[in-house]
Amino acid sequence: MKEAFSVRVLTSLQKVFSNRAPREDSCVAESTMLKNECFSFQVAFCSRGAAQCVRIESRAEVPLRLRLVRSVPVQLAAYPDADDNYLSTESGLYPDVLEELPASLPLAADAWYSLWVDVEGDVQPLPAGKHTFRFAFFGASGQLAACEKTVEVLEAQLPPQALCYTNWFHADCLAEYYDVEPLSPTHWRIMENFLRLAVRRGMNTVLTPVFTPPLDTQVGEKRMVVQLVEVYKTGKGYEFDFAALRQWVRMCQKVGIQHFEISHFFSQWGAHAAPNVMGTEAGEYHSLFGWDTPADGEPYRAFLKAFIPNLLDCLRELGVDKKCFFHISDEPLAEQAQSYAAAAQGVSELLEGYPIMDALSEYTFYESGLVKTPVVSTNHIQTFLDHQVTGLWAYYCCGQNDQVANRFIAMPSARNRVLGVQLYLGDIEGFLQWGYNFYHSAVSRRCIDPYRVTDADGQFPAGDPFVVYPGAKGEPVESLRLVVFAQALQDLRALRLLESLIGRDKTVALVNEGLTAPITFARYPKEDGWLMGLRRRVNEAIMRASNKD
Numbered sequence: 001m002k003e004a005f006s007v008r009v010l011t012s013l014q015k016v017f018s019n020r021a022p023r024e025d026s027c028v029a030e031s032t033m034l035k036n037e038c039f040s041f042q043v044a045f046c047s048r049g050a051a052q053c054v055r056i057e058s059r060a061e062v063p064l065r066l067r068l069v070r071s072v073p074v075q076l077a078a079y080p081d082a083d084d085n086y087l088s089t090e091s092g093l094y095p096d097v098l099e100e101l102p103a104s105l106p107l108a109a110d111a112w113y114s115l116w117v118d119v120e121g122d123v124q125p126l127p128a129g130k131h132t133f134r135f136a137f138f139g140a141s142g143q144l145a146a147c148e149k150t151v152e153v154l155e156a157q158l159p160p161q162a163l164c165y166t167n168w169f170h171a172d173c174l175a176e177y178y179d180v181e182p183l184s185p186t187h188w189r190i191m192e193n194f195l196r197l198a199v200r201r202g203m204n205t206v207l208t209p210v211f212t213p214p215l216d217t218q219v220g221e222k223r224m225v226v227q228l229v230e231v232y233k234t235g236k237g238y239e240f241d242f243a244a245l246r247q248w249v250r251m252c253q254k255v256g257i258q259h260f261e262i263s264h265f266f267s268q269w270g271a272h273a274a275p276n277v278m279g280t281e282a283g284e285y286h287s288l289f290g291w292d293t294p295a296d297g298e299p300y301r302a303f304l305k306a307f308i309p310n311l312l313d314c315l316r317e318l319g320v321d322k323k324c325f326f327h328i329s330d331e332p333l334a335e336q337a338q339s340y341a342a343a344a345q346g347v348s349e350l351l352e353g354y355p356i357m358d359a360l361s362e363y364t365f366y367e368s369g370l371v372k373t374p375v376v377s378t379n380h381i382q383t384f385l386d387h388q389v390t391g392l393w394a395y396y397c398c399g400q401n402d403q404v405a406n407r408f409i410a411m412p413s414a415r416n417r418v419l420g421v422q423l424y425l426g427d428i429e430g431f432l433q434w435g436y437n438f439y440h441s442a443v444s445r446r447c448i449d450p451y452r453v454t455d456a457d458g459q460f461p462a463g464d465p466f467v468v469y470p471g472a473k474g475e476p477v478e479s480l481r482l483v484v485f486a487q488a489l490q491d492l493r494a495l496r497l498l499e500s501l502i503g504r505d506k507t508v509a510l511v512n513e514g515l516t517a518p519i520t521f522a523r524y525p526k527e528d529g530w531l532m533g534l535r536r537r538v539n540e541a542i543m544r545a546s547n548k549d
Contacts, residue, residue: 004048005137005144012040012484013413013528015087015095016069016114021046027529031150032539035125036157037490040483041149042069043115043135047107052139054105056115059134062126062153068105069114069480070097074462076455077410083402085526086410094409094462097451097469098478116480119151122200128155156542158493159500163423164325164393164430165489166205166261167198167467172212172224173439176447177470182226183244188251190474196255197468197476198436201486205259205325205430206252210245210311213263214275215330215434218443220291222276229311231279233288238279238306242314249318260320262311264327264358265304266295270336271329271343274300295343308350325373326356334362341370359395359432363387375432378404378422378521385426393430394423394521398460403522407433407481409454409463414528416481420488421511421534422521424495437476438465494538501545510541 010016010025022044033039047054058064071093078089087094098116107113117133119126131153136146171191172182180186195206207213210229217223228248230241249260267273274289281288293300315321328347332340348356357373358365361380365371366389375393376384379400384392396406407416423431439450442459450469454462463481471477499507511534512518515525525531 004050005139006046006048007135007137007145007147008044009147009149010042010044010114011528011532012042012116012480012487013417013531014042015413015480016042016044016112017095018071018093018108018111018113021112022114025528027532028149030536032152032154032536033119033121033126034154034156034158034494034539034542035128036121038122038483038486039119039151040487041117041119041151043117043147043149044112045107045115045137045145046112047109047139047144049109051109052107054107054144055103055138056101056105057136057138058117060131062131063120063123064133065118065120066101067098067116067118067478068101069095069116070099072096072409072451072454072462074409074454076458076461078408078461079398079401081402082461085403085412085415086408087412088410096409096454096463096479096481098480098483116483117149118483121153125157126153128153154539154543156497156539156546158490159497161202161204161489161493162496163202163428163489163492164205164259165203166207166259166430166432167203167436168207168213168215168432168434168438169195169198169436170213170438170440171209171226173437173447174470174474175226176224177439178474182224183228186474188247192251192255193474194437194468194476195252195257197478199256201478201482202489203436204257205261206257207263208245208248208252208260209263211263211275211277214267214273215264216268216438216440216442216444218445221444222287222290223440223444225276225278227278229307231277231288231307233279233281238303240307240310242311245314246318249320253320258323260315260324262324262326264329265347266329266343267291268330270332271295271340277303295339296345301346304347304350308347312351312354321354324354326351326354327358328356328371329358331359331361332365334364337362337365337368337370340365344370357393357430359434375430381426381521391429392426393432394426394428395432395434397434398464401461405521405524407463407467407485408461409481410461412526412528413480413484414526414531416484417488417491417531418524419485420491421495421519421531422524423488424492425508425511425519426521435465435467437468437470439470440465491535491538494535494542498538498542498545501542510537513537 274293441457469477
């Protein structure tokens with residue numbers, strides 16, 4: 001007899017589509033977690049043959065957060081040259097949004113839904129021991145189904161998040177979506193809300209718009225001005241007001257940000273021009289520099305010679321100058337090395353002793369000394385690893401769509417989470433991704449509604465531009481991809497904890513145990529079960545080593 005109501009307990013790595021039954025998860029039975037991490041799993045459910053409203057009740061001895069996984073439209077799931085490790089490359093509805101669970105949930109007949117469950121040890125460390133969580137589903141006729149999940153909380157705790165991690169924060173997108181004045185009290189409140197969530201999910205470094213970041217902007221056009229430094233051009237030169245920058249730093253420190261990534265001093269993709277710098281001159285507020293300003297021209301050079309020392313003075317006063325990273329231009333190509341070098345000349349001298357980093361793919365930029373702290377795309381990073389480059393950062397964006405890890409909506413969650421293992425094995429110092437909340441079309445031609453447009457108007461694989469959605473009253477709404485990525489960072493922390501107990505060689509050997517070839521950024525097991533099993537083995541090794549002490 002066919003079930004009237006089906007329920008399945010799943011790991012956090014399976015994505016549940018409404019039109020297909022989820023597979024039985026063989027790796028869901030035995031679960032362990034450390035006391036201070038966030039452990040997630042899912043309960044999938046389906047009303048067979050009839051639509052109805054259900055109410056979900058849970059029983060637990062420790063804090064749980066229950067949310068419903070909602071689907072969003074995906075037009076561009078993948079580029080044509082993508083590999084075969086996607087859930088699908090077809091357009092359609094894909095699960096992604098984690099929204100608060102309503103008191104009563106209407107279900108369509110024969111459609112699958114997913115309850116996302118977070119065991120929130122990161123909010124408050126949990127007591128060690130086995131904890132069983134029970135869930136019951138009720139309809140108009142009474143209880144329809146029930147299930148349970150047991151998780152063993154181990155005595156150990158994860159060390160702090162030490163990887164420098166920045167997911168580019170787009171302040172203008174928040175002002176535009178919520179229709180508020182940039183840097184108004186309401187805008188500051190919204191930005192704080194979004195940053196607080198970013199920090200909870202592992203981000204500790206933030207893109208800081210001293211000037212409106214010259215990123216993803218159509219040549220000749222401008223993005224909404226969000227500029228933390230007031231500039232005044234006088235007959236004697238330039239004067240600066242850093243009040244908004246001071247407020248920014250205080251806000252970021254309040255929510256837990258530790259490092260500040262100063263926005264780029266030159267235009268993207270080759271450093272040909274200055275960013276849009278607004279200022280007041282003869283009583284008029286206007287653009288002092290921009291697309292029509294040559295990067296190597298004397299007027300902008302003179303401005304930077306005045307600005308950078310004053311900026312450093314402000315950062316020293318705030319006590320964060322040694323916690324800052326600086327940029328020349330984003331993603332220069334080999335043929336743009338000359339313009340990049342011309343832009344960097346002089347700026348590097350003004351920033352002597354401070355780290356200058358940029359996202360790139362070409363080893364020649366590092367080899368020639370143009371970029372001393374390279375942020376390398378994961379599909380080109382092996383060359384840098386082979387040359388044993390120290391202090392290496394990694395990044396991915398839309399172009400990292402073949403073989404390597406990423407977090408597009410159409411990708412399996414294991415491909416998102418495996419990055420934590422890869423960052424550990426590569427001994428990577430920092431990680432950058434460009435879209436925490438980019439709610440624009442490609443090159444910012446227009447603003448978009450991220451609940452309707454997930455691919456920047458069909459230009460980037462869906463999910464590449466953002467991992468949070470804008471919610472009511474200026475509160476962020478998480479994607480499941482953000483939570484899974486945070487679990488990747490927890491895996492990294494667990495591996496570093498294990499290394500502190502048994503050494504790096506033994507930890508690396510444990511990771512690669514049973515594999516035919518060592519893991520690289522382009523080669524890794526694709527199965528959910530391997531990743532979940534690895535984390536269980538790491539947890540067990542941590543406890544064995546801890547108990548020896």
